[in-house]
Amino acid sequence: MVEKKLKKAQLNHITTPIKIGPFELKNRMSLAPMNETMAGHDGQVTEQQIAYFAARAKGGAALVTTGAIMATRMGSKFVWGRNIHCFHPGHLQGLGMLTKHIHHFGALASAQMSMGFGRQGHSYDETLLAPAPTAGLPYEAALDTMTKGLESIMIKSESAREFLVGQMTREMSISEIQSEQKEYAKSCQLAVIGGFDVIEIHGPHGYLEHEFLSPLSNKRTDMYGGEWRNRKRLLNETMEQVRYACPGVAVGVRISAEEHMEGGLTREEMIDVAKDLEARGADFISLSDGGGYEETCHLVGTAEAAGHIPDTGADFKKVLKIPVIVASQHDPIKADRDISAGKFDISAMARQLFIDPEYCNKVMEGRTDEINICKRCNICLMRCLSGITPECPQNPWLGREYAMDEYRIGARLKHESILMKGVTNAPLPSLHRPWWKKEISTLEQHWRSFRGPGQRK
Numbered sequence: 001m002v003e004k005k006l007k008k009a010q011l012n013h014i015t016t017p018i019k020i021g022p023f024e025l026k027n028r029m030s031l032a033p034m035n036e037t038m039a040g041h042d043g044q045v046t047e048q049q050i051a052y053f054a055a056r057a058k059g060g061a062a063l064v065t066t067g068a069i070m071a072t073r074m075g076s077k078f079v080w081g082r083n084i085h086c087f088h089p090g091h092l093q094g095l096g097m098l099t100k101h102i103h104h105f106g107a108l109a110s111a112q113m114s115m116g117f118g119r120q121g122h123s124y125d126e127t128l129l130a131p132a133p134t135a136g137l138p139y140e141a142a143l144d145t146m147t148k149g150l151e152s153i154m155i156k157s158e159s160a161r162e163f164l165v166g167q168m169t170r171e172m173s174i175s176e177i178q179s180e181q182k183e184y185a186k187s188c189q190l191a192v193i194g195g196f197d198v199i200e201i202h203g204p205h206g207y208l209e210h211e212f213l214s215p216l217s218n219k220r221t222d223m224y225g226g227e228w229r230n231r232k233r234l235l236n237e238t239m240e241q242v243r244y245a246c247p248g249v250a251v252g253v254r255i256s257a258e259e260h261m262e263g264g265l266t267r268e269e270m271i272d273v274a275k276d277l278e279a280r281g282a283d284f285i286s287l288s289d290g291g292g293y294e295e296t297c298h299l300v301g302t303a304e305a306a307g308h309i310p311d312t313g314a315d316f317k318k319v320l321k322i323p324v325i326v327a328s329q330h331d332p333i334k335a336d337r338d339i340s341a342g343k344f345d346i347s348a349m350a351r352q353l354f355i356d357p358e359y360c361n362k363v364m365e366g367r368t369d370e371i372n373i374c375k376r377c378n379i380c381l382m383r384c385l386s387g388i389t390p391e392c393p394q395n396p397w398l399g400r401e402y403a404m405d406e407y408r409i410g411a412r413l414k415h416e417s418i419l420m421k422g423v424t425n426a427p428l429p430s431l432h433r434p435w436w437k438k439e440i441s442t443l444e445q446h447w448r449s450f451r452g453p454g455q456r457k
């Protein structure tokens, strides 16, 4: 589908700064999370990945969000493609280099942290059962609810076709859920130590956090299933724990605005979820849409599906005080109008910044007529689904940014701080005790003072 060519326009709303949590974004445009399939086989950040993100930061996006980062060991065994990992201090070297590049080129860095893909996870070992809310419930993608263009692409790629049917699932136990949550919160701290300014909890698109919410994928009868407040429990508790673990950074959540499947989550329910998350300290809500692989029209939006998102955003904004981010608004002139009409606050773009990494600079400088608009043909997506680096017929540099000197950093610039803001804004609390217990006020209460043997006072 060929979209219209834009006219030249000076825009006044999308170009203005906005606060999220303790930080100010220099404009209202961000790189949406995309599993860009550039990590190494063990989830480590690669040179190409760093250059790819540097290009989007240099291109003027105020906020650069990673694709879903696997934040637990268990989750990392059931990945989408080659996701980044962050659950071990060994991951910090690559993550630190990544955030340094994003900061050097003037953007804030956001880590989209995932607890796992649940029934949408695929392991290299096909005999493993995917940990999910409910056992025996693999997904099966239907071609008629697939985003346009994807079905024809599926015909060409056997690897991409593997995504049509999920792996068999097993039910996660309560203690497993709770230890996953704890590991997740610790991994979010690691991400902050690695230099990320923003933690985005990954809750949309039929992945694990979403699966617990949905009556279609959560058939449990314990405290994490059944009635609505139980189905919300996993996400609400996770929000509380990450908020506690990472006080100095912005913490937000990406959710699907609705499930678009019969019997699935409604917009009213998701507005209720957003209110719960705001009450638990979320600094923003990032809206995507759709139920996941069984309904990809809204996940990787067609132009038609994307057209509805601003009005959906308006419904969320009516009840929230925190900023609302929406996805897939490629036309900046319309996005600017919608922001001024109060429908949403920040425009997050994915494929649009694949095709044109300079998009945000062009908007800031009134060169909107120079923007290359994404054709939504999904060739990039098919390459990612096949496990290879994305490429775009309209942008010959996508996937080979590593070859360009302009995305390398040199000496530290004045605006780059030596200590990460998240660490200096609020020291990270220790998570080696139950997260709900109070901090120990003074060491002396628990330790013998250093004065040789004798009785404790």
Ligand SMILES: Cc1cc2nc3c(=O)[nH]c(=O)nc-3n(C[C@H](O)[C@H](O)[C@H](O)COP(=O)(O)O)c2cc1C
Residues within 6 Å of the ligand: 032, 033, 034, 035, 036, 066, 067, 068, 112, 202, 204, 205, 254, 288, 299, 300, 301, 306, 327, 328, 329, 348, 349, 350, 351, 352, 353, 380, 381, 384
């Ligand atoms: C290759 C690819 C990978 C994606 N991976 C993620 C992801 O890891 N997390 C996420 O929340 N959304 C993911 N998405 C959805 C995008 O963030 C975005 O919501 C969607 O593509 C619509 O925006 P766009 O029209 O600008 O591409 C992905 C999309 C694409 C094309």
Ligand code: SF4
Residues within 6 Å of the ligand: 351, 352, 354, 355, 373, 374, 375, 376, 377, 378, 379, 380, 381, 391, 392, 393, 394, 395
């Ligand atoms: S390949 Fe290029 S034009 Fe096609 S959807 Fe991806 S970014 Fe857009």
